[in-house]
Amino acid sequence: DSGVTQTPKHLITATGQRVTLRCSPRSGDLSVYWYQQSLDQGLQFLIQYYNGEERAKGNILERFSAQQFPDLHSELNLSSLELGDSALYFCASSPAGTGLTGELFFGEGSRLTVL
Amino acid sequence: DAKTTQPPSMDCAEGRAANLPCNHSTISGNEYVYWYRQIHSQGPQYIIHGLKNNETNEMASLIITEDRKSSTLILPHATLRDTAVYYCIVRDYGSSNTGKLIFGQGTTLQVKP
Numbered sequence: 001d002s003g004v005t006q007t008p009k010h011l012i013t014a015t016g017q018r019v020t021l022r023c024s025p026r027s028g029d030l031s032v033y034w035y036q037q038s039l040d041q042g043l044q045f046l047i048q049y050y051n052g053e054e055r056a057k058g059n060i061l062e063r064f065s066a067q068q069f070p071d072l073h074s075e076l077n078l079s080s081l082e083l084g085d086s087a088l089y090f091c092a093s094s095p096a097g098t099g100l101t102g103e104l105f106f107g108e109g110s111r112l113t114v115l
Numbered sequence: 116d117a118k119t120t121q122p123p124s125m126d127c128a129e130g131r132a133a134n135l136p137c138n139h140s141t142i143s144g145n146e147y148v149y150w151y152r153q154i155h156s157q158g159p160q161y162i163i164h165g166l167k168n169n170e171t172n173e174m175a176s177l178i179i180t181e182d183r184k185s186s187t188l189i190l191p192h193a194t195l196r197d198t199a200v201y202y203c204i205v206r207d208y209g210s211s212n213t214g215k216l217i218f219g220q221g222t223t224l225q226v227k228p
Contacts, residue, residue, distance in 0.1 A: 002158060002160075004158070031213075031214055033214075033215055033216075035218075037156075042218060042219070042220055042221075043153075043159070043202075043218035044218075045215050045216070045217060045218075048213055048214070048215050050213070055213045055214075056213040056215050058215070088156060090158055090159070092158070092159075094214050096214060103149075103161035103164070104159075104161065104214070104216055105161075106158030106159045106160070107158050108157060108158050109156070109157075109158055
Protein backbone atom coordinates (compact mmCIF):
# COMPACT_ATOMS: atom_id res chain seq x y z
CA ASP A 1 0.00 0.00 0.00
CA SER A 2 1.59 3.25 -1.20
CA GLY A 3 -0.67 5.47 0.88
CA VAL A 4 -2.09 7.15 -2.24
CA THR A 5 -5.80 6.59 -2.72
CA GLN A 6 -7.60 6.90 -6.02
CA THR A 7 -11.32 6.72 -6.67
CA PRO A 8 -13.15 5.32 -8.48
CA LYS A 9 -11.17 2.20 -9.36
CA HIS A 10 -13.28 1.53 -12.42
CA LEU A 11 -15.50 3.82 -14.44
CA ILE A 12 -17.50 3.14 -17.59
CA THR A 13 -19.11 6.01 -19.44
CA ALA A 14 -20.17 7.12 -22.89
CA THR A 15 -18.58 9.40 -25.44
CA GLY A 16 -19.26 13.06 -24.85
CA GLN A 17 -19.64 12.66 -21.11
CA ARG A 18 -17.62 14.20 -18.29
CA VAL A 19 -15.99 12.38 -15.38
CA THR A 20 -13.99 13.34 -12.32
CA LEU A 21 -11.19 11.22 -10.89
CA ARG A 22 -10.10 11.80 -7.34
CA CYS A 23 -6.73 11.36 -5.64
CA SER A 24 -5.77 11.58 -1.99
CA PRO A 25 -1.99 11.85 -1.59
CA ARG A 26 0.07 10.34 1.19
CA SER A 27 -0.19 12.19 4.45
CA GLY A 28 2.12 15.20 4.34
CA ASP A 29 2.91 15.04 0.63
CA LEU A 30 2.47 18.39 -1.08
CA SER A 31 2.93 17.36 -4.71
CA VAL A 32 0.41 15.45 -6.76
CA TYR A 33 1.11 14.13 -10.24
CA TRP A 34 -1.34 12.73 -12.80
CA TYR A 35 -0.39 10.18 -15.44
CA GLN A 36 -2.33 8.52 -18.25
CA GLN A 37 -1.53 5.02 -19.44
CA SER A 38 -3.18 3.73 -22.57
CA LEU A 39 -2.24 0.54 -24.40
CA ASP A 40 -0.37 2.25 -27.19
CA GLN A 41 1.13 5.24 -25.37
CA GLY A 42 2.74 3.99 -22.20
CA LEU A 43 2.83 6.17 -19.10
CA GLN A 44 2.29 9.80 -20.09
CA PHE A 45 2.78 12.64 -17.62
CA LEU A 46 -0.22 14.94 -17.60
CA ILE A 47 0.15 17.55 -14.88
CA GLN A 48 1.62 18.26 -11.44
CA TYR A 49 0.32 20.35 -8.58
CA TYR A 50 2.31 21.50 -5.59
CA ASN A 51 0.54 22.85 -2.52
CA GLY A 52 -2.46 23.93 -4.54
CA GLU A 53 -0.67 25.47 -7.49
CA GLU A 54 0.11 24.04 -10.90
CA ARG A 55 3.82 23.22 -11.04
CA ALA A 56 4.36 21.39 -14.31
CA LYS A 57 2.28 20.52 -17.33
CA GLY A 58 2.80 17.66 -19.72
CA ASN A 59 0.72 16.19 -22.51
CA ILE A 60 -2.62 17.16 -21.07
CA LEU A 61 -5.46 17.82 -23.48
CA GLU A 62 -7.48 21.02 -23.28
CA ARG A 63 -10.55 18.88 -22.53
CA PHE A 64 -8.83 17.77 -19.33
CA SER A 65 -8.29 19.90 -16.25
CA ALA A 66 -7.09 19.33 -12.74
CA GLN A 67 -6.90 21.08 -9.43
CA GLN A 68 -5.52 20.54 -5.97
CA PHE A 69 -7.61 21.57 -3.01
CA PRO A 70 -6.53 23.10 0.33
CA ASP A 71 -6.66 19.67 1.96
CA LEU A 72 -4.19 18.58 -0.78
CA HIS A 73 -6.45 16.09 -2.49
CA SER A 74 -6.62 16.47 -6.24
CA GLU A 75 -9.20 15.93 -8.94
CA LEU A 76 -8.71 15.29 -12.63
CA ASN A 77 -11.67 16.33 -14.76
CA LEU A 78 -12.10 14.76 -18.18
CA SER A 79 -14.76 16.22 -20.45
CA SER A 80 -16.18 15.62 -23.92
CA LEU A 81 -14.85 12.11 -23.61
CA GLU A 82 -13.71 10.22 -26.68
CA LEU A 83 -13.04 6.54 -27.21
CA GLY A 84 -9.32 7.27 -27.16
CA ASP A 85 -9.53 8.56 -23.61
CA SER A 86 -10.03 5.02 -22.38
CA ALA A 87 -6.99 4.39 -20.21
CA LEU A 88 -5.60 3.89 -16.75
CA TYR A 89 -5.16 7.16 -14.90
CA PHE A 90 -2.58 7.16 -12.14
CA CYS A 91 -2.03 9.66 -9.41
CA ALA A 92 1.27 9.91 -7.56
CA SER A 93 2.47 12.04 -4.69
CA SER A 94 5.78 13.19 -3.25
CA PRO A 95 6.79 15.42 -0.36
CA ALA A 96 8.24 18.33 -2.32
CA GLY A 97 7.88 20.14 -5.60
CA THR A 98 11.37 20.96 -6.75
CA GLY A 99 14.85 19.56 -6.72
CA LEU A 100 15.58 16.11 -5.45
CA THR A 101 12.13 15.13 -4.35
CA GLY A 102 12.82 11.49 -3.78
CA GLU A 103 10.52 8.80 -4.93
CA LEU A 104 7.03 9.20 -6.24
CA PHE A 105 4.36 7.06 -4.63
CA PHE A 106 1.72 5.87 -7.06
CA GLY A 107 -1.87 4.93 -6.42
CA GLU A 108 -3.50 1.86 -7.94
CA GLY A 109 -5.11 3.87 -10.70
CA SER A 110 -8.56 4.55 -12.07
CA ARG A 111 -9.51 2.55 -15.12
CA LEU A 112 -11.70 4.58 -17.45
CA THR A 113 -13.61 2.92 -20.26
CA VAL A 114 -15.38 5.14 -22.77
CA LEU A 115 -18.00 3.37 -24.90
CA ASP B 116 16.33 15.17 -18.68
CA ALA B 117 18.57 12.74 -20.54
CA LYS B 118 17.02 10.01 -22.65
CA THR B 119 17.38 6.35 -21.73
CA THR B 120 17.47 3.24 -23.90
CA GLN B 121 16.39 -0.17 -22.62
CA PRO B 122 15.84 -3.52 -24.35
CA PRO B 123 12.12 -4.09 -24.88
CA SER B 124 12.06 -7.50 -23.24
CA MET B 125 14.14 -10.01 -21.31
CA ASP B 126 13.67 -13.45 -19.80
CA CYS B 127 15.14 -14.76 -16.60
CA ALA B 128 14.96 -18.14 -14.87
CA GLU B 129 13.41 -18.18 -11.43
CA GLY B 130 16.06 -18.08 -8.72
CA ARG B 131 18.69 -16.62 -11.00
CA ALA B 132 19.92 -13.05 -11.06
CA ALA B 133 18.15 -10.71 -13.45
CA ASN B 134 20.41 -8.06 -14.95
CA LEU B 135 18.54 -5.24 -16.65
CA PRO B 136 20.67 -2.81 -18.67
CA CYS B 137 20.01 0.84 -19.37
CA ASN B 138 21.88 3.23 -21.59
CA HIS B 139 21.91 6.93 -20.74
CA SER B 140 24.86 8.21 -22.72
CA THR B 141 23.77 11.87 -22.57
CA ILE B 142 23.40 11.99 -18.79
CA SER B 143 24.70 15.14 -17.17
CA GLY B 144 26.47 15.60 -13.88
CA ASN B 145 23.39 16.65 -11.91
CA GLU B 146 21.14 13.83 -13.05
CA TYR B 147 20.26 10.77 -11.02
CA VAL B 148 19.33 7.35 -12.37
CA TYR B 149 16.04 5.97 -11.04
CA TRP B 150 14.45 2.57 -11.49
CA TYR B 151 10.77 1.86 -11.13
CA ARG B 152 8.72 -1.18 -12.01
CA GLN B 153 5.10 -1.78 -12.87
CA ILE B 154 3.51 -5.12 -12.17
CA HIS B 155 0.59 -5.85 -14.45
CA SER B 156 -1.22 -2.48 -14.60
CA GLN B 157 -0.63 -1.71 -10.93
CA GLY B 158 0.83 1.67 -10.00
CA PRO B 159 4.56 1.96 -10.68
CA GLN B 160 6.75 1.13 -7.71
CA TYR B 161 10.05 2.73 -6.80
CA ILE B 162 13.01 0.32 -6.70
CA ILE B 163 16.25 2.25 -6.31
CA HIS B 164 18.16 5.31 -7.45
CA GLY B 165 21.78 6.46 -7.62
CA LEU B 166 24.10 9.20 -8.80
CA LYS B 167 27.50 7.63 -9.40
CA ASN B 168 28.16 5.07 -6.71
CA ASN B 169 26.72 1.60 -6.73
CA GLU B 170 23.65 1.29 -4.56
CA THR B 171 21.94 -1.64 -2.87
CA ASN B 172 18.72 -1.99 -0.97
CA GLU B 173 16.42 -4.82 0.02
CA MET B 174 14.97 -5.05 -3.46
CA ALA B 175 17.88 -4.67 -5.83
CA SER B 176 21.35 -3.41 -6.65
CA LEU B 177 22.20 -0.61 -9.04
CA ILE B 178 25.52 -0.62 -10.82
CA ILE B 179 26.46 2.62 -12.58
CA THR B 180 29.49 2.66 -14.87
CA GLU B 181 32.31 5.01 -14.06
CA ASP B 182 31.50 7.29 -16.98
CA ARG B 183 27.81 7.15 -15.90
CA LYS B 184 26.69 6.45 -19.44
CA SER B 185 25.00 3.20 -18.55
CA SER B 186 23.70 1.29 -15.59
CA THR B 187 22.44 -2.16 -14.65
CA LEU B 188 19.67 -3.06 -12.27
CA ILE B 189 20.28 -6.40 -10.60
CA LEU B 190 17.56 -8.48 -8.98
CA PRO B 191 19.73 -11.05 -7.19
CA HIS B 192 17.26 -13.93 -6.97
CA ALA B 193 14.37 -13.33 -9.33
CA THR B 194 10.98 -14.77 -8.45
CA LEU B 195 7.81 -15.09 -10.50
CA ARG B 196 6.50 -12.02 -8.68
CA ASP B 197 9.32 -9.96 -10.24
CA THR B 198 7.69 -10.32 -13.65
CA ALA B 199 6.99 -6.69 -14.56
CA VAL B 200 7.92 -3.76 -16.76
CA TYR B 201 11.08 -2.08 -15.46
CA TYR B 202 11.67 1.58 -16.18
CA CYS B 203 15.03 3.32 -16.11
CA ILE B 204 14.61 7.09 -15.72
CA VAL B 205 17.13 9.89 -15.55
CA ARG B 206 16.10 12.90 -13.51
CA ASP B 207 17.72 16.25 -12.81
CA TYR B 208 17.97 17.10 -9.13
CA GLY B 209 18.36 20.82 -9.67
CA SER B 210 15.83 23.50 -8.81
CA SER B 211 14.46 23.40 -12.34
CA ASN B 212 13.26 19.88 -11.73
CA THR B 213 9.72 19.81 -10.44
CA GLY B 214 9.95 16.19 -9.39
CA LYS B 215 7.97 14.70 -12.25
CA LEU B 216 9.16 11.48 -13.84
CA ILE B 217 9.14 10.92 -17.58
CA PHE B 218 8.70 7.24 -18.37
CA GLY B 219 10.00 5.52 -21.48
CA GLN B 220 8.88 2.15 -22.79
CA GLY B 221 10.83 0.14 -20.25
CA THR B 222 11.92 -3.50 -20.30
CA THR B 223 9.38 -6.25 -19.85
CA LEU B 224 11.03 -8.86 -17.64
CA GLN B 225 9.50 -12.30 -17.75
CA VAL B 226 10.65 -14.59 -14.96
CA LYS B 227 10.12 -18.21 -15.92
CA PRO B 228 9.87 -21.28 -13.67
